[in-house]
Amino acid sequence: MKLTVIGCxxxxxxxxxxxxxxLVKTDTTTIILDLGPGTMGQLMNYIDPAEVDAIVLSHLHTDHVADIIGMQVYRRWFPGGPLGPVDVYSPGDGLFRTRQIGGDGPEENYEGEFTFHTVAQGDSVTVGDIDLEFFHAVHPVPALAIRLTGPGGEVLTYSxxxxxxxxxxxxxxxxxxxxxxAAFEASRDTVRDIHLTGGRAGQIATEAGVKNLLLTHLQPWTDPDVVCQEARATYSGPIAVANPGGTFHVANPSRMGA
Known part of the structure; x- marks a missing residue:
């Protein structure tokens, strides 16, 4: 699988x-994880949005879903004709949330652009050659971690x-x-049940036996050097910080060359 950071x-x-x-891609499958503000335009630098096989939303806060309306407009009004519906997976009511963002009434069901599916912890779906499993996350609204397993057995988990x-x-x-x-800095942010610090992200990575840790969702006022130092105190493996346009090849070393 190839991971491209559209926005972080x-x-x-x-x-x-x-x-x-x-953006998560294999040779045959294209999935978008979240669609926060500003991401629709950036996505066009990497793919034609018509190629997307599924949109998977970790939760329905605006900073993770606002550009679903941009995707809706693209699919409905594409000059070559409507593109048809794409599957959207989310915790909570994705249809209702999209209406809120679009300012549309209950008569609008977006059936020409989206097919909405509600998922919860313990659920699993398959999109093309990628298997997705959903796990509990702690956040003020229903939220999920997403585990993606590619055709070579490689595993990417998105918190x-x-x-x-x-x-x-x-x-x-x-x-x-x-x-x-890893939005929080330990010395600054003491509130719990919202975001991780670098240290707590590293703790999860260590307990889970993760091979590579890619820190993301740093707020504009969060110092990546501080977050990395915190993570290094609790995790000894490779650590990187996501940046827009960054690409990563997710591979299972035990399957390489097989």
């Missing part, structure tokens, strides 16, 4: 780019927004890459 700014778009959105919980450890178990939010 936490809680809002930032001076370096859009809010949360991640979504969360604090430490056993669901994250289970979702990231032996993952080849853990794309993990």
């Amino acid at each position: 700014s936490g809680s809002m778009s930032g001076p370096k780019g859009a809010a949360s959105a991640y 979504g927004d969360t604090d430490y919980c056993e669901g994250q450890v289970a979702a990231a178990k032996d993952a080849d890459m853990y794309l993990c939010e």
Whole structure:
């Protein structure tokens, strides 16, 4: 699988780019994880949005879903004709949330652009050659971690927004890459059950046996050096910080060359 960071700014778009959105591709399958503010335009730098096979939303906060209306407009009014519906998976009522963002009434069901599916912890779906499993996350609204297993057995886990919980450890178990939010700095942010610090992200990665830790969702005022130092205190493996346009090849070393 190939992971491309479309946007990674936490809680809002930032001076370096859009809010949360991640493109996951194999040779035959294209999935978008989250569609935060500013990500629709950036997505066009990497793919034609018509190629998307599924949209998977970790939760329905605006900084992770606002550009679903941009996707809706693109699919409905594409000059070559309507593109038809794409599957959208989310915790909570994705249809209702999309109406809220679009300012549309109950008569609008977006059936020409989207097919909405509600998912919860313990659910699993298959999109093309990628298997997705959903795990509990701790956040003020229903939220999920997403474990994606590619055709070669490679595993990418996306934390979504969360604090430490056993669901994250289970979702990231032996993952080849853990794309993990780290919006908080330990010395600054003491509130719990909203976001991770670098230290708590590293703790999950260590307990889960993660092979690579990719920190993301850093707010514009969060210092990546501080977050990395915190993570290094609790995790000894490779650590990187997501940046817009960053690409990562997620591979299972035990399957390589097989």
